[in-house]
Amino acid sequence: MGTSSSEIKLLGTAASPFVNRVQFVLSLKSIEYEYIDENLACKSELLLKSNPVYQKVPVLIHENKPPLPESLIIIEYLDEIYPDVHPILPSDPLIRADNRFWANYIDTKVFPLYEELRKTPEKEGKEAIKKQIMEVSQLLEEAFLKFSDGKPYFGGDKIGYLDVVLGCFLGWTKFVEKHNEFMIFDEVKTPKLLEWTKRIWSHEALKDAIPGSETLMNFYMMLMKYKPPRAA
Amino acid sequence: MGTSSSEIKLLGTAASPFVNRVQFVLSLKSIEYEYIDENLACKSELLLKSNPVYQKVPVLIHENKPPLPESLIIIEYLDEIYPDVHPILPSDPLIRADNRFWANYIDTKVFPLYEELRKTPEKEGKEAIKKQIMEVSQLLEEAFLKFSDGKPYFGGDKIGYLDVVLGCFLGWTKFVEKHNEFMIFDEVKTPKLLEWTKRIWSHEALKDAIPGSETLMNFYMMLMKYKPPRAA
Numbered sequence: 001m002g003t004s005s006s007e008i009k010l011l012g013t014a015a016s017p018f019v020n021r022v023q024f025v026l027s028l029k030s031i032e033y034e035y036i037d038e039n040l041a042c043k044s045e046l047l048l049k050s051n052p053v054y055q056k057v058p059v060l061i062h063e064n065k066p067p068l069p070e071s072l073i074i075i076e077y078l079d080e081i082y083p084d085v086h087p088i089l090p091s092d093p094l095i096r097a098d099n100r101f102w103a104n105y106i107d108t109k110v111f112p113l114y115e116e117l118r119k120t121p122e123k124e125g126k127e128a129i130k131k132q133i134m135e136v137s138q139l140l141e142e143a144f145l146k147f148s149d150g151k152p153y154f155g156g157d158k159i160g161y162l163d164v165v166l167g168c169f170l171g172w173t174k175f176v177e178k179h180n181e182f183m184i185f186d187e188v189k190t191p192k193l194l195e196w197t198k199r200i201w202s203h204e205a206l207k208d209a210i211p212g213s214e215t216l217m218n219f220y221m222m223l224m225k226y227k228p229p230r231a232a
Numbered sequence: 233m234g235t236s237s238s239e240i241k242l243l244g245t246a247a248s249p250f251v252n253r254v255q256f257v258l259s260l261k262s263i264e265y266e267y268i269d270e271n272l273a274c275k276s277e278l279l280l281k282s283n284p285v286y287q288k289v290p291v292l293i294h295e296n297k298p299p300l301p302e303s304l305i306i307i308e309y310l311d312e313i314y315p316d317v318h319p320i321l322p323s324d325p326l327i328r329a330d331n332r333f334w335a336n337y338i339d340t341k342v343f344p345l346y347e348e349l350r351k352t353p354e355k356e357g358k359e360a361i362k363k364q365i366m367e368v369s370q371l372l373e374e375a376f377l378k379f380s381d382g383k384p385y386f387g388g389d390k391i392g393y394l395d396v397v398l399g400c401f402l403g404w405t406k407f408v409e410k411h412n413e414f415m416i417f418d419e420v421k422t423p424k425l426l427e428w429t430k431r432i433w434s435h436e437a438l439k440d441a442i443p444g445s446e447t448l449m450n451f452y453m454m455l456m457k458y459k460p461p462r463a464a
Contacts, residue, residue, distance in 0.1 A: 053337060053371065065326050070333055077329040094297050097309040101302055105285060139285065 008033035009061040011047055013040055014211045015218070017111070018071040019058040020168040023209040025075050028086040028159060072103055075164065089161050095147075099154075102143050103165045110136055111169060114176050130182050134189060140166070141190040148192070152199055159203065167200045171210045240265035241293040243279055245272055246443045247451030249343070250303040251290040252400040255441040257307050260318040260391060304335055307396065321393050327379075331386075334375050335397045342368055343401060346408050362414050366421060372398070373422040380424070384431055391435065399432045403442045 010026070010033050012019030026033055038047050038057050050059045050067035060074045061067045062081075068074055079088040090096050113136060117129045147154040147162060154162035173184050185194045200206055242258070242265050244251035258265055270279050270289050282291045282299035292306045293299045294313070300306055311320040322328050345368060349361045379386045379394060386394035405416050417426045432438055443451075 062326070066330065068326065068329050068333070070336065073329050073332050073336075076332070077325055080325040080328075093309055093312040094294070094300065096312070097300050097305050098298065100305045100308070101300070104302065104305075 007063055009036055010034070011036045011038050011044075011050060011059040011061070011067075012057045013038050015171075015216050016057055017168040017172055018056075020171070020209045020211070021071045021164050022058045022060065022074050022078075024164050024168055024205055025078050025088055027205040027208050028088070028164075029078065029082050030085055031078070031082060072100075072107065072165070075161070086158070088155075088164060090155070099147075099161045102147075102162055106140075106162075106165050106169070110140070110166075111172075114169075114172055117176060117180060126180065130180065133176075133184055134182075137184055137190050137193065141193045144193050144196060148196075153196070159200070159205070163200055167203075167206055168210065170197055170201055170206075171216055173197075175216050239295055241268055242266070243268050243270050243276075243282060243291040243293070243299075244289045245270050245451075247403075247448050248289055249400040249404055250288075252403070252441045252443070253303045253396050254290045254292065254306050254310075256396050256400055256437055257310050257320055259437040259440050260320070260396075261310065261314050262317055263310070263314060304332075304339065304397070307393070318390070320387075320396060322387070331379075331393045334379075334394055338372075338394075338397050338401070342372070342398075343404075346401075346404055349408060349412060358412065362412065365408075365416055366414075369416055369422050369425070373425045376425050376428060380428075385428070391432070391437070395432055399435075399438055400442065402429055402433055402438075403448055405429075407448050 008026070008031060010019070010022060012023070012035060014037070023035075036044075036046070038044060040057070043055060047057065047059065048055055050061065051057075051069040054069060056069065058071055058074060059067045059069045060077070062077075068077060075088060090099060110133075113129060113133050117126060117133070120126050120129060143162075144154060147160075148156065151157050153159050154166070159167075177184055185197055187194055240258070240263060242251070242254060244255070244267060246269070255267075268276075268278070270276060272289070275287060279289065279291065280287055282293065283289075283301040286301060288301065290303055290306060291299050291301045292309070294309075300309060307320060322331060342365075345361060345365045349358060349365070352358050352361060375394075376386060379392075380388065383389050385391050386398070391399075409416055417429055419426055
């Protein structure tokens with residue numbers, strides 16, 4: 001079932017939820033690949049050459065084709081070239097479009113709020129961001145109710161696009177909850193999403209993709225110290 | 233060739249390049265639709281209900297299905313449900329993925345710089361943003377050379393996804409050039425893109441979609457005065 005490892009290379013770093021998404025999909029689709037670990041504090045020539053615009057991971061390199069950056073774009077690409085094993089995007093065009101809408105929402109609203117919380121030093125500022133995060137969680141609960149329609153996942157009976165997209169933030173979600181002493185998903189505001197987090201957290205393919213809390217802590221401390229180099 | 237006008241409704245406002253994109257694709261695909269003009273200073277119940285998350289145009293309503301916001305997502309949807317007349321996205325999965333990458337780049341880098349220029353009052357700040365805009369234009373020139381490969385459009389011989397995505401910014405591009413006294417596309421830095429702007433500017437379907445400079449000026453003045461209401 002697996003594909004030869006020479007065909008697919010993934011440039012990544014263990015604690016990136018964006019990299020983890022791609023790993024999650026590769027695992028769900030039983031695609032073998034070569035993982036190339038990047039040190040973001042000292043980026044490789046291969047990364048700079050493969051993603052000159054953003055210089056970020058993940059980057060997927062498929063055979064001798066031009067390298068492909070951006071997690072959501074990589075996932076759609078993998079789903080298009082390996083459609084038979086575990087399809088990720090829904091087949092209905094409108095539901096697929098709605099999945100893309102919420103994936104964009106998660107990337108442009110949810111994770112940036114975690115980042116903002118990390119970068120805000122004052123208690124008052126942090127409290128305002130926590131409030132926003134909890135409002136966003138309630139919107140996500142509504143989206144989950146709509147997509148899952150009584151079934152276990154956003155994708156219905158099987159893990160789908162939004163399960164991958166949001167699921168790979170769960171390591172960071174737990175981390176942010178612990179270090180800021182509040183609950184992003186709880187039994188009152190987001191009862192169904194809370195069940196979903198437990199369900200997807202115990203999924204084998206996600207366990208493979210998401211790093212342990214120690215890796216996240218090391219990465220977090222590195223981020224706190226890291227100053228990005230000026231763009232060329 | 234056209235589709236019955238009752239099937240598709242588009243909520244829009246004339247000077248929005250994001251709305252214009254959808255109109256451009258509807259025109260290229262000869263899809264009839266009902267256009268519903270939104271006053272952004274006093275949004276309709278229909279818009280608030282159709283796009284509760286962002287409360288923005290465009291929104292596409294297809295038959296009795298749930299409304300669909302976000303121009304890039306709408307374009308992909310239209311291309312999926314009407315694949316036969318004038319396909320917009322390339323058929324090769326990697327080139328399609330690369331098109332999505334550059335569309336995201338245009339939306340997250342190019343247009344926000346125009347907005348930043350508008351919102352920055354000081355001359356020094358404006359000069360720094362102009363420099364960034366010209367650097368971005370050079371990257372777009374390189375992307376154009378890659379995708380067009382000697383042919384007239386990003387899409388090759390026919391107008392494709394990136395022609396639509398970037399082409400609908402041309403009204404704003406000309407407007408920004410005129411009011412800030414500099415050239416975003418010129419013969420020295422971006423000779424091929426300059427030719428492309430003239431070529432696509434004279435395309436019938438784009439003329440239909442892009443408003444005249446007076447409409448843009450009115451919209452621009454409205455934006456300068458407009459304060460968004462607090463989100464609910």
